[in-house]
Amino acid sequence: MSTLKNIHSSVLSCKKCRLSEGRINAVPGEGNPNADIMFIGEGPGKSEDEKGVPFVGAAGKFLDELLAEIGLKRSDVFITNVVKCRPPENRDPQDDEIAMCWPYLEEQVRQIKPKLIVTLGRHAMNRFLPNLKISEAHGQAKRFKGVGTDKQVYFPMYHPAVALYNGSYRELLKEDMRKIPKLLSMIESV
Ligand code: URA
Numbered sequence: 001m002s003t004l005k006n007i008h009s010s011v012l013s014c015k016k017c018r019l020s021e022g023r024i025n026a027v028p029g030e031g032n033p034n035a036d037i038m039f040i041g042e043g044p045g046k047s048e049d050e051k052g053v054p055f056v057g058a059a060g061k062f063l064d065e066l067l068a069e070i071g072l073k074r075s076d077v078f079i080t081n082v083v084k085c086r087p088p089e090n091r092d093p094q095d096d097e098i099a100m101c102w103p104y105l106e107e108q109v110r111q112i113k114p115k116l117i118v119t120l121g122r123h124a125m126n127r128f129l130p131n132l133k134i135s136e137a138h139g140q141a142k143r144f145k146g147v148g149t150d151k152q153v154y155f156p157m158y159h160p161a162v163a164l165y166n167g168s169y170r171e172l173l174k175e176d177m178r179k180i181p182k183l184l185s186m187i188e189s190v
Pocket residue numbers: 041042043044045048053054055056057059060081161
């Protein structure tokens with residue numbers, strides 16, 4: 001039986017794809033094992049690779065700010081990525097790397113059973129919701145058969161890193177974030 005701890009240790013020693021070659025640390029993810037909300041980013045960056053913890057660099061600081069916007073701390077939610085090892089020079093993760101890493105994420109979702117999966121950025125969104133465009137899909141919940149047999153509720157958001165390069169995304173991300181509490185209470189009531 002695989003538990004979150006087993007997944008964590010498998011990730012730490014994983015060499016299934018080429019991303020294992022350049023990493024300092026694999027980054028399995030962290031947070032509340034009973035979280036209602038899972039946040040899924042793209043892949044570790046430099047700081048995450050150094051520390052082995054997701055979203056601890058500049059984008060992570062902004063994610064903390066976004067969480068605070070709805071009264072949440074990192075320890076209330078579960079945070080992870082579609083690939084658990086840093087792509088060199090922060091390039092996009094490639095399809096085969098995402099595919100090799102997918103069983104870990106799938107198992108994390110099965111174990112945590114979140115009420116809501118928030119995807120951060122295009123790569124995370126498209127892994128669960130193929131063919132959607134982030135500019136159209138962000139900030140809108142989608143019920144979709146994803147992991148497991150039941151339909152799951154997804155909420156795509158822009159990646160918090162876009163706010164670092166383009167200030168107008170800051171408000172957009174905050175606006176989308178503020179929709180989450182109501183969405184969660186609607187999910188809980190059905
Ligand atoms: N960007 C991501 O997508 N994930 C991280 O963990 C950090 C930055």
